[in-house]
Amino acid sequence: MTMHNVWESIVAFYEPTIEIMSLWAFGLPLFVTVIAVMFIFSQKWQGPLTLRALINAAFPREQYDHASSRVDRWNGIILLMLGFPLVGVIAINGIAIADNAGAYLNAEFGAQEPVITTSWLMVSVQFLVYFLSVDFVGYWVHRWCHTHALLWHLHKPHHTAETLTPWTLFRQHPIEFFGLNIIPAIFGGAFTGVVLYATGSQIHPGMVAAVTTTAYIAFFVIDVFSHVHMPISYGWLNRIILAPVMHNLHHSMEPHHWDKNNAVILTLWDWMFGTLYLPKQGETWRWGCNDEEYGANNPHKTLKGFYIDPFKTFWRHLKEGESPNP
Numbered sequence: 001m002t003m004h005n006v007w008e009s010i011v012a013f014y015e016p017t018i019e020i021m022s023l024w025a026f027g028l029p030l031f032v033t034v035i036a037v038m039f040i041f042s043q044k045w046q047g048p049l050t051l052r053a054l055i056n057a058a059f060p061r062e063q064y065d066h067a068s069s070r071v072d073r074w075n076g077i078i079l080l081m082l083g084f085p086l087v088g089v090i091a092i093n094g095i096a097i098a099d100n101a102g103a104y105l106n107a108e109f110g111a112q113e114p115v116i117t118t119s120w121l122m123v124s125v126q127f128l129v130y131f132l133s134v135d136f137v138g139y140w141v142h143r144w145c146h147t148h149a150l151l152w153h154l155h156k157p158h159h160t161a162e163t164l165t166p167w168t169l170f171r172q173h174p175i176e177f178f179g180l181n182i183i184p185a186i187f188g189g190a191f192t193g194v195v196l197y198a199t200g201s202q203i204h205p206g207m208v209a210a211v212t213t214t215a216y217i218a219f220f221v222i223d224v225f226s227h228v229h230m231p232i233s234y235g236w237l238n239r240i241i242l243a244p245v246m247h248n249l250h251h252s253m254e255p256h257h258w259d260k261n262n263a264v265i266l267t268l269w270d271w272m273f274g275t276l277y278l279p280k281q282g283e284t285w286r287w288g289c290n291d292e293e294y295g296a297n298n299p300h301k302t303l304k305g306f307y308i309d310p311f312k313t314f315w316r317h318l319k320e321g322e323s324p325n326p
């Protein structure tokens, strides 16, 4: 392999990440503006309305200049550099999994007569089946991370966050990031493959475009916003789609909030399976894991603790059967 080839493969590896980062260049100013405007509407604004005041409101120093936030930021940068290309490729390959699963079933059992003949209906059905099944599996994987003691060791680092900023979205232990994020794409893709076979159809290019567009919107509007420090509510839509306030509460350290609002995109699953918690008017909470592991006692207050501690507790649990505090 020549130096040129090595360089080419490095560039190819980072291409999807660079593309997403360049989307940030457009998304970020929009994001800042929307947060600032939402803040003005959600609060009774006091004092002069200057640009500086708005920036302070959207990015308060106590949130961003906090040990917890520094861990989020460094881990986020490391994951974006190392892990994002890999996970991105696998997540997008959910559609390829669907395609292959459909082709496999066709070869094994013989092709079925096509039941959907119009393009728009085919795109709608394929998109809905894929989107709903991936999000459904995502909800259950997240829920099990809270209820199964061993999985909790891997997900707990996300919940030792004591501040919320968009960086907190990337506050995931590498094992969780690599190991669990691909599960929804695998199962959602396989299920979509079964539907493709049963309806005698193949992946429609329009479906790929719809999934890609939705993934982009979901990333900015749902994922990034769900880690904003402001409890922004979507009103009655909170029962259907994840509003910032709903995931904000998922990060609460108050015991009666534990294991609630496990949605990735649709809170509809929380509503259906009894884990929905609509915050009451004026209800407040602190962010973190529990009272014992807070502040100076937070096991993940440094990047080293954040990376090493889950391995230690996981291993101790396997050896001694010790149950953690979910």
Ligand SMILES: [Zn+2]
Pocket: 142, 146, 155, 158, 159, 250
């Ligand atoms: Zn969680």
Ligand SMILES: [Zn+2]
Pocket: 158, 168, 169, 227, 247, 251
């Ligand atoms: Zn979160």
